[in-house]
Amino acid sequence: MFTMDRTMAFFEIFINGRYYETVLDGLYNTILLSLIATGVGLAIGLVVAVSQILKVESDNRFIKVFVKVFKFITKVYVDIIRGTPAVVQISFLWLVVLGPLDLPRVLVGGIAFGINSGAYMAEVIRGGIVAIDKGQMEAGRSLGLSYGQTMMVIILPQAIKQMLPALVNEFIVLIKETAIIGFIGGMDLMKAADIMIGNTYNFEIPLIMVAIIYLMLTSILTWFMRGIERRLNKQG
Amino acid sequence: MIRIQDLRKSFGELEVLKGITDTIFQGEVVVVIGPSGSGKSTFLRCINKMEDATSGDILLDGNSILRSDVDINKVRQKVGMVFQHFNLFPHMSVLDNITLAPIKVKGMSKDEAQKVAFDLLDKVGLRDKANEYPSRLSGGQKQRIAIARALAMNPEVMLFDEPTSALDPEMVKEVLQVILDLANEGMTMVIVTHEMGFAREVGTRLMFMDGGVIVENGNPKDVFDNPQNDRTKLFFSKVL
Numbered sequence: 001m002f003t004m005d006r007t008m009a010f011f012e013i014f015i016n017g018r019y020y021e022t023v024l025d026g027l028y029n030t031i032l033l034s035l036i037a038t039g040v041g042l043a044i045g046l047v048v049a050v051s052q053i054l055k056v057e058s059d060n061r062f063i064k065v066f067v068k069v070f071k072f073i074t075k076v077y078v079d080i081i082r083g084t085p086a087v088v089q090i091s092f093l094w095l096v097v098l099g100p101l102d103l104p105r106v107l108v109g110g111i112a113f114g115i116n117s118g119a120y121m122a123e124v125i126r127g128g129i130v131a132i133d134k135g136q137m138e139a140g141r142s143l144g145l146s147y148g149q150t151m152m153v154i155i156l157p158q159a160i161k162q163m164l165p166a167l168v169n170e171f172i173v174l175i176k177e178t179a180i181i182g183f184i185g186g187m188d189l190m191k192a193a194d195i196m197i198g199n200t201y202n203f204e205i206p207l208i209m210v211a212i213i214y215l216m217l218t219s220i221l222t223w224f225m226r227g228i229e230r231r232l233n234k235q236g
Numbered sequence: 237m238i239r240i241q242d243l244r245k246s247f248g249e250l251e252v253l254k255g256i257t258d259t260i261f262q263g264e265v266v267v268v269i270g271p272s273g274s275g276k277s278t279f280l281r282c283i284n285k286m287e288d289a290t291s292g293d294i295l296l297d298g299n300s301i302l303r304s305d306v307d308i309n310k311v312r313q314k315v316g317m318v319f320q321h322f323n324l325f326p327h328m329s330v331l332d333n334i335t336l337a338p339i340k341v342k343g344m345s346k347d348e349a350q351k352v353a354f355d356l357l358d359k360v361g362l363r364d365k366a367n368e369y370p371s372r373l374s375g376g377q378k379q380r381i382a383i384a385r386a387l388a389m390n391p392e393v394m395l396f397d398e399p400t401s402a403l404d405p406e407m408v409k410e411v412l413q414v415i416l417d418l419a420n421e422g423m424t425m426v427i428v429t430h431e432m433g434f435a436r437e438v439g440t441r442l443m444f445m446d447g448g449v450i451v452e453n454g455n456p457k458d459v460f461d462n463p464q465n466d467r468t469k470l471f472f473s474k475v476l
Contacts, residue, residue, distance in 0.1 A: 138323060139323035142286065143312065143336070143389060144309045144313040144341040145309070153340065158327050
């Protein structure tokens with residue numbers, strides 16, 4: 001396996017064939033993919049979390065039924081996403097749902113992973129919201145603010161602070177999970193390793209190389225997350 | 237004026253309010269006392285629909301607030317509430333706590349709202365705390381800010397839900413003084429409290445509740461000095 005000759009041969013091809021560009025390309029896509037997925041996941045997670053917490057105040061029958069149906073849909077969504085492998089979901093979304101739309105793969109991948117991540121973020125966000133003392137909602141409402149206003153101005157700003165470490169953690173999970181984007185032919189770090197393996201017949205170096213890059217990415221984020229946690233604890 | 241007609245409230249099987257009928261006139265300071273579990277807080281919280289009444293009616297200035305087509309947010313602008321645990325918004329400065337609702341709900345300009353806020357801060361004696369965050373305030377200061385926050389909406393009625401129960405003893409007085417000042421200005425108030433001396437001093441009317449009903453209702457001095465009902469006598473024998 002690890003012979004000097006093999007390794008030298010790999011790096012010769014790596015440099016001459018400009019495969020470092022492939023790696024940078026993959027890195028760029030991995031980060032972009034994770035960012036898009038986090039954004040989409042946050043938006044979905046927020047809607048799902050709020051829908052699960054929401055209490056209907058109106059007596060309007062249409063609104064009541066609508067909210068009930070919406071709650072049901074979001075619950076089914078969460079159950080499906082949590083109960084099936086991500087790779088199946090991504091493939092399904094790519095091949096069946098989003099594929100025919102002829103969008104860039106990184107965007108489709110981002111949306112697909114976002115849909116996956118949203119189910120997990122919903123739980124983080126829901127937990128963050130219900131952890132806020134219910135007196136906060138009462139105080140906001142007693143002043144004449146609507147449920148939505150109180151949520152946006154009073155509850156969520158406090159909840160987001162609580163959720164931040166868990167959300168950064170979800171971003172770290174996404175950076176690693178997006179490695180399965182290759183299943184739908186997308187380009188990312190893992191795919192870059194794949195390409196190098198195919199062209200150099202060297203398995204060990206490309207895999208170790210991308211593993212180190214993944215590790216560096218997640219380490220930086222973990223360090224960042226600890227920093228946030230420390231700051232929050234100080235404020236607490 | 238608030239008219240309460242045969243107000244009932246159940247939590248599941250448990251009926252907490254068993255038919256409350258009363259009228260609170262403008263300028264009255266109604267002090268509600270009674271043993272814990274008597275329904276006094278629930279009664280108070282029904283008045284601004286923090287709790288949904290199970291049956292009966294509540295009329296504010298002649299209009300029912302329980303009808304489904306009533307905009308409850310409009311009603312709550314007229315009814316200020318002060319909570320036992322203050323419930324200040326910890327992520328906002330004192331000034332922002334007070335100006336939030338006037339700006340968001342009443343559409344006041346920021347300058348105007350801040351002017352109102354500073355006037356109120358003067359009133360509760362905390363102008364110098366305008367830019368502090370709630371976590372840096374003592375309990376008594378927090379509650380005075382909470383009162384200022386409720387007053388910023390210029391309500392017709394103020395509801396106080398055990399405003400001093402969560403305070404250290406040495407801070408009770410400063411909060412009661414603010415409430416007393418309000419009473420002297422003629423603010424209509426309903427106050428749930430365990431402070432008997434204060435109840436006697438500030439109340440224009442005393443309501444003794446037990447078991448979800450109003451047992452005794454009248455001039456505080458009369459009720460304190462000459463309680464008619466055995467339950468009232470028993471309660472006073474324990475707390476006075």
